[in-house]
Amino acid sequence: MSSDRVVVTRPETRIVQDRFEACVYRAGQIARCPARAPVESLTPEQLDLLLDEGDQRVGGTVFRTECPFCAACEPVRIDVNDFRPSRSQRRAWKRNEGELRVEMGPPALSRRRVMLWNRHRRVRGLLTSYSRKDPLGYHEWLVETCAPTVEVRYFEADQLIGLSLLDIGRVSANSAYHYFDPSLSRRALGVYSVLKEIELCKSLGVRYYYLGLWAADSDPLLYKASYYPHERLISGTWERFESRDDDPHVRDPRGYAARACAGRSAPAPEVGMVGDPWIDERDAFDSEGPGDLGDPPGEE
Numbered sequence: 666m667s668s669d670r671v672v673v674t675r676p677e678t679r680i681v682q683d684r685f686e687a688c689v690y691r692a693g694q695i696a697r698c699p700a701r702a703p704v705e706s707l708t709p710e711q712l713d714l715l716l717d718e719g720d721q722r723v724g725g726t727v728f729r730t731e732c733p734f735c736a737a738c739e740p741v742r743i744d745v746n747d748f749r750p751s752r753s754q755r756r757a758w759k760r761n762e763g764e765l766r767v768e769m770g771p772p773a774l775s776r777r778r779v780m781l782w783n784r785h786r787r788v789r790g791l792l793t794s795y796s797r798k799d800p801l802g803y804h805e806w807l808v809e810t811c812a813p814t815v816e817v818r819y820f821e822a823d824q825l826i827g828l829s830l831l832d833i834g835r836v837s838a839n840s841a842y843h844y845f846d847p848s849l850s851r852r853a854l855g856v857y858s859v860l861k862e863i864e865l866c867k868s869l870g871v872r873y874y875y876l877g878l879w880a881a882d883s884d885p886l887l888y889k890a891s892y893y894p895h896e897r898l899i900s901g902t903w904e905r906f907e908s909r910d911d912d913p914h915v916r917d918p919r920g921y922a923a924r925a926c927a928g929r930s931a932p933a934p935e936v937g938m939v940g941d942p943w944i945d946e947r948d949a950f951d952s953e954g955p956g957d958l959g960d961p962p963g964e965e
Contacts (some may be wrong), residue, residue: 676711677704681726685733689791690883694735694926700726707812712834716742716875719898722832722841724809730878737922738878739897741889742837745866745874748892757853758860766820767861772808773816777825779803785844789885807842814841817862819854827854831862838866839875855888881918890914 678701688696702725707715719740720727730738750758779800786792797806812832819827827845831838840862845854859876866874879889879897890912896903906912914921 673708673710673714675714676707678702678727679704686795687793688732688735689793690878690880690886691735691737691922694737695733696735697731697733698728699731700728702726703811709813709834712812712832712839713837716740716834716837716839716873717903721877722810722812722839724805724807725811727811734926736925737880737882739880739899741876741879741895741897742903743863743874743876743892743895744872745863746872747894748863749894750860751891751893754856754860754892757856761852761854761857764821765826765857768818768820769815770818771816772810772814772830774800774804774808778807778828781825781828781846782807782844785847788847791885810841812839812841817858817865819845819858821849826852827858829858829862831865833869833871836871837873837875838862838869838871840877859892880922881914882922 683699688694817829829843830841876889894907
């Protein structure tokens with residue numbers, strides 16, 4: 666007797682990094698996210714399994730938060746068949762649809778990508794004393810992958826202005842990373858990219874669109890819970906929130922996050938690197954294209 670059920674083999678992984686460090690999302694907290702490298706590239710079904718269990722992907726590794734004094738971060742996903750955009754989200758769609766060109770392709774490295782990545786992190790307060798900002802760091806984080814991954818590229822005329830790394834499984838798609846030119850904040854490109862990628866998921870027959878980790882009192886992460894209905898993984902169970910009205914974090918975000926955390930704290934990280942040649946806008950780095958990146962300005 667035949668069965669259509671697919672048996673998924675749990676991927677073998679090995680821990681390649683495990684350390685405590687200052688959290689870039691919640692000041693004063695200590696983060697621990699042991700990085701596990703799959704022995705073999707993940708199949709679409711294995712990616713679905715890990716995402717459903719709360720894993721995130723960075724480069725060639727996957728991880729889950731195991732922070733000693735905090736459990737505020739919750740993975741977020743959207744059932745694309747049930748999603749209903751808000752009025753402001755529909756406005757962001759109209760502002761960009763038809764004006765921007767969207768392309769897909771394999772992850773790649775270029776001057777323009779490195780510059781936008783660093784500018785975006787600087788404006789969002791995500792650059793720390795240990796952040797990698799060079800092309801090698803970009804390659805390790807955003808080109809190397811252990812999953813079926815594509816770039817979703819957003820262009821204004823012929824200029825790259827935003828980019829998403831999207832992992833695509835059998836029934837899931839994971840927004841592993843997104844960045845955009847912060848000088849174009851008027852476009853609400855972050856919102857538009859979510860809506861565009863939800864549309865892409867529907868066209869591929871993918872049910873769940875994963876937005877990564879969210880914390881109620883972390884400004885850089887707040888947008889992830891503004892798409893309703895959505896689900897969050899809380900204490901091992903996916904809980905669904907239909908709207909702002911039934912979402913408890915809306916009424917008391919700090920209290921919501923505090924209830925998941927102990928009172929002990931760690932020193933806040935240093936952010937806001939300035940004067941870095943891989944961040945600052947220079948004419949020599951405005952070109953878009955593959956090939957040798959050369960040296961940063963002022964270096965031979």
